[in-house]
Amino acid sequence: MDNDFDYREIDDIIHGRVRLAVMAYLSGAGAADFNELKAKVGGTDGNLSVHLRKLEEAKYVRVEKTFRDRKPRTICHLTAKGREAWIAYIVRLESLLAAAR
């Protein structure tokens, strides 16, 4: 079978439902508040925090902690490295689909 797709090339850091959703939303918005992300991608605070930390460790996302009206606020930004990884991930998915046709 002539198939140039290698599943090992899929980025594991992105390829999880919550992290994928976070990256998708940030790819459009650029940045988002933690509560906004939670409402968009679902899950609990703890669950989302774990996934964000993984994206932050990979430097795909930059997490900024600020205060607004004396309440803590967490803002997540997609980094340049994150955008590159996101584009590469989409290209890999396209390859997968092309190979499956």
Place this chain on the structure above:
Amino acid sequence: MASTSKNDLAGEIAYVKTLAEEGRNAPLVGGVLYLIWGAVIGVASLLTWLRSASIVTLPDFVGGAAFWIVALSVGWGLSFFFGPKIGAKPGALTVGNRTAMSAWFGVGVFLLIYWLALLALHDNFTADGVKPYALFGTMFPVAFGVYGIAFLATATAARLDWMRGFAIASWLFSIASLYYFSDAKQLLVAAAGSVVCAALPGLLLMRREPSDIV
């Protein structure tokens, strides 16, 4: 089995695409500020015209700048009150919203500085034949000109094609107010322009705003 996997993958891609589009198309959240500035500038322009036409008479100690000092104080006061609330709204951090906030904040600061400069310099050129206060006639053409630039930048960043129409309308009001330079009718043009180019888009944006999460 393979078909199920393909369907799963197609479902995942559809979900990801929806999320990406929601992030990209998050609505603008600053409509109330457009409405506030449209109202205060519109009312101040109208009152100044009513006074210049002697329809409204005020005591002599109330200077010509009184309406504008009150209008700018109310406008900036309400902007500082609502600004943080707007910044905390869902979607406020999107590229469209950050560009809009930055562009309009720049417009506000520039026009305030320009107005203060006019206050300081308005009678500096009388020796060259420029009448005192005549330079204030440049305020509205300049203001509507920069409104148009901000509308265009906001329309592009937020992907709101209808907002380009307000950019064109602003530039038309810029030319119209220049046409009535040194004529009291300029104030009526400015009042109408404030409603059309600030209050109206503000109302349209407020209708599009989500009550909660976008």
